Amino acid sequence: MRRTFLLLFIVTLTLGAAFTAAADDDDKVMGVYQGAFDGAGWEGRTIRAQVWAESKTQQTAVLFVGDGSGEVRAAVSGRGREGKFKFSGDLELGAMGGKVAFTGGIANETFTGELKGKTAGKFTLKRVFPEPPTRGMAPPEGAVALFDGTNLEQHWNLIPHWCPQGDGSVQICHTNLQTKEEFGSGLYHVEFMTPFMPTERGQGRGNSGVYVLGRYEVQVLDSFGQEPKDNLCGGIYQKAVPAADAVLPPLQWQTYDITFTAAAFDAAGNKTKNARITLVHNGITVHDDVELDGPTPGGVSDQDGPKGPLFFQDHGNTVKFRNVWFKPAN
Structure with missing residues (x-):
């Protein structure tokens, strides 16, 4: 668990995110996920995720829970295949929510999950493909x-x-x-x-x-x-x-x-x-x-x-x- 201060990164990815076609050898799971908490209990909190493949049947989901001033980073492993994965484990969110039990899953490039601690919270995240602002930029004059x-x-x-x-x-x-x-x-x-x-x-x-x-x-x-x-x-x-x-x-x-x-x-x-x-x-x-x-x-x-x-x-x-x-x- 680590509290980070990368709000510029979050805002840039959020504004630049685009839903585009994935590559042919993409597993439809690993990637950037953005969305929000659903319902009461976690108002004022943000959530996003990075999911990376440890093997063809195992993925790690890194959750970033924030409050506008910073974030806590917590990781959980999951297993599955063919675009469908399940995750579960205990996470320590510190000031963002304390110790919570996490369960969740990814299917159809949508990540849903539930955090159970002092206050229960659910979230829904969609897989997105951020567009760097200078991607495809033509050489400027003099270059x-x-x-x-x-x-x-x-x-x-x-x-x-x-x-x-x-x-x-x-x-x-x-x-x-x-x-x-x-x-x-x-x-x-x-x-x-x-x-x-x-x-x-x-x-x-x-x-x-x-x-x-x-x-x-x-x-x-x-x-x-x-x-x-x-x-x-x-x-x-x-x-x-x-x-x-x-x-x-x-x-x-x-x-x-x-x-x-x-x-x-x-x-x-x-x-x-x-x-x-x-x-x-x-x-x-x-x-x-x-x-x-x-x-x-x-x-x-x-x-x-x-x-x-x-x-x-x-x-x-x-x-x-x-x-x-x-x-x-x-």
Whole structure:
């Protein structure tokens, strides 16, 4: 149980939620659920859920119960198959409701449940598909379209190792993907989709990374339903934990808008300023002008530099990318 203060995240998802068709290999259960308590007893309380697959027959439902000033996070496991799951367990909601006995179920992409404690409460939530505000955004004036679905050979090396998809995206196959040109300070826009891998765990689940200047990794991972960490989606590997949970489920397109200021050097090549990064993940600022004291592991160099390639990490998982562009700072 953890009380969190992510009201911006809740409001953004609520306003941006859209009911769209799910992917073909979607299990019709995992995902974002929004709705409300039904009836008396829980007035003034909000509820939402994130449901993620632990296997093909087991799901974890993470409930977020709030009161307008913050939320309590509580998780419960459930079992089922073919789009129908049952959940039950004791939850500790602290100031939001104390200890409660929870029973609930998901069917037809609707999550219904009942909390029994000092006051009984029922809720109904619908599965929704949030739309990040910059998803599909065209490159602005002055930007370079690094990948628009058609221009692979213009900007990227190792073309035979790209696996173009029919939807204008490209899937990582066999090796890292790296630009021919080097870039420096500016705004990087990247859209990505992690695969649905319900039988995998941890770093084996939709793993990749976006390396700015080839040196500073913003982690890509299916860590939906987990609390933020530096090695989970949106984290700056071994450097910074996201300030908020902005991760969407697998099979949904996510956005990184990265404002990067490269390290500065004097005439003798001595570093005078560290690099800095701001990351807006799916419309939520998760890193705000964070100072980086050096590169993260696995890049093209362990030394800072004023410029470098953009590259996407191959970690053996079929992560997709699309709509990649860069706008220089000056």
